[in-house]
Structures are given as structure tokens and as C-alpha cells.
Amino acid sequence: MRIQTTRLTAGVLLACAAFVAHTGHAASPTSTTPAAPASTASSLEAEQDAAFKAAKAVQKAGPADIVLRDQAHLQLPAGYVWVPTPAAAQLMRSMGNRTDDTFVGAIFPADDADWMAVVKFVKEGYIKDDDAKDWNADDLLKSLKEGTEAANEERAKRGIPAIEVTGWAQKPQYEAASHRLVWSALSQRKGSTDGNQGVNYNTYALGRDGYLSLNLITNAKDLDKYKPDASKLLAAIQYDDGKKYADFNSSTDKVAAYGLAALVAGVAVKKLGLFAIALAFLAKFAKLAVVAGGAALWGIAKLFKKKA
Secondary structure, eight states, X not given: OEEOOSSOOEEOOOOOSSSOOOOOEEEOOOTTSOOOOHHHHHHHHHHHHHHHHHHHHHXXXXXXXXXXXXXXXXXXXXXXXXXXXXXXXXXXXXXXXXXXXXXXXXXXXXXXXXXXXXXXXXOOOBOOOGGGGTOOHHHHHXXXXXXXXXXXXXXXXXXXXOEEEEEEEEEEEEETTTTEXXXXXXXXXXXXXXXXXXXXXXXXXXXXXXXXXEEEEEEGGGHHHHHHHHHHHHHTEEEOTTSBGGGOXXXXXXXXXXXXXXXXXXXXXXXXXXXXXXXXXXXXXXXEEEEEXXXXXXXXOOOEEOOO
């Protein structure tokens, strides 16, 4: 395995807020974005090189058994590379992004595919899923749009361009038998007419103590191509005995303050404030496409590739 920078490197904005969820809201770089000063670009490159080396030193190539905290295991298939934290967190920070204590690690394809996935565990307690049978996708999308618009007021105060949710890339789907949730929304700079949209493909595995999220980040035009990767990785996550959703004990266990629908339209909106960080970074460095609440996508993306 070796690290190389070619088309797309993904850095991830990870929330420091107590409630964390993934939402795909994107903006695209423009020709008017100022280039970084040579000294700044050189310093940034050095920081990223150091982070890449740290990631390479601890990377694990599939097939491999990956421990996810004290909660679950990921049976990483062949063709994928796992980078654990703290090295993965160092890699994210080198791209101008934050991490918090929910961040577990990152997954990369071993070939030239243009995506990455971020894995987090949010210990919010047992999330009741009974609202899934009653939710309406149109209502959830409306809530997500309204929340995004409200968050634009804060962006305006900071001189940050507004964003808007344009629709579903995939409507929320919940499998009650496996306790898996999948959804994905499209967004762009507000009022944009260039057709460039970004997307985060959000998948969740519910457990007794909270949920594991696997957020696949890519370009909207490539989503259909890489959905199978997200599904394959989600299926490879299995909670340990005693930590499964079915192990919940109503007499002793904490119940989350929100239900399943909040992972789509409620909690997700709380994270959109982090978009300001990504766009501030965009203003300093050229060729950066931003996926809010999920990732900052550099115009270099293959970190890990098999040796020829």
C-alpha cells in the first residue's frame, strides 16, 4: 500500500456539539477563489505530508477485523483501507477540519475510486425507532431545508455564503430488522445555477448505547457508483454481544432525548454551523469543494492505493 495525492482527498468536518449527525450540503469552488500565498501553501503541504505518513504507518488493509471502541467490530473487506484515530484525526485536521471524541476512524478505497468514509460512534443512548413507521419524507426534507435556512442567518453574520438543500439523493430508509438507517440529501450554494452539488451518503447502525455512523463522502455525480461500497461497509459492522439494539434494558439503560427522525432532519441541522469553518478555509485555499457538516473535498483524492 502507498499514499498518493491524485484527484480527491477528503477531509471531514466533525462536530464538537453533543448531538452529531451527518448531512450532505455542498458548495463548489469558483474561479474567483483567491489562491493561497506560496508560504501558506508550503506549510499546509508539509502538514498534510506529515499526516499522510502517520496514517500510512498505522493503516490496515482488508480483510481485517477492526475494533470499533467497546461497541462493535468492522469486518473490513478486501479492497478497503482503515486508518484509526489519532492518526485519522491528524489527517482530518491537516485539511483544516475538526474532530471530536465521537470520531473513530476513516475508510479509503484501495483503488482509484473517489470517495472516503468516516466512522463515528455517538453515545447518546438507546434511540427509539417507533417514529420511523409514521415519518413522511417530504416533511423531513422541509424540516431540513428550514433548518438550513435558519442557520444561514449565522453564516451571514460571519460573512459566509448561504447554502440550500435542493432535495434527496436518497429518501430516508429504515430497516427495522437490522436497525439500519440510510439517507442522503443534496445541497449547493444558495442560488447557484452551475449544477454542481455535493453529497454525503449517511448510514447508521443503531445499538444499545447509541449509534455508529458511516458517512460516505463523494461527488453527487458519482454517488450511484459508490453506494454499493457504503452498503457493503455498513453490513460489515456488527455490534458485540451485550451492545446490540436488542440488548436494551429499559430498567437500566439510557434512552436518547430524540428519536430516529431527528437523525435526519433535527439533529443534523445542529451541525450545519460547522459549514462556516469549511467556507472560511475555502476562502484561503484554492481548488477546494466543500461538503458541509461532512467534509471538505480537496481537488486531490486518492490517499491509499495498491502498489503496482
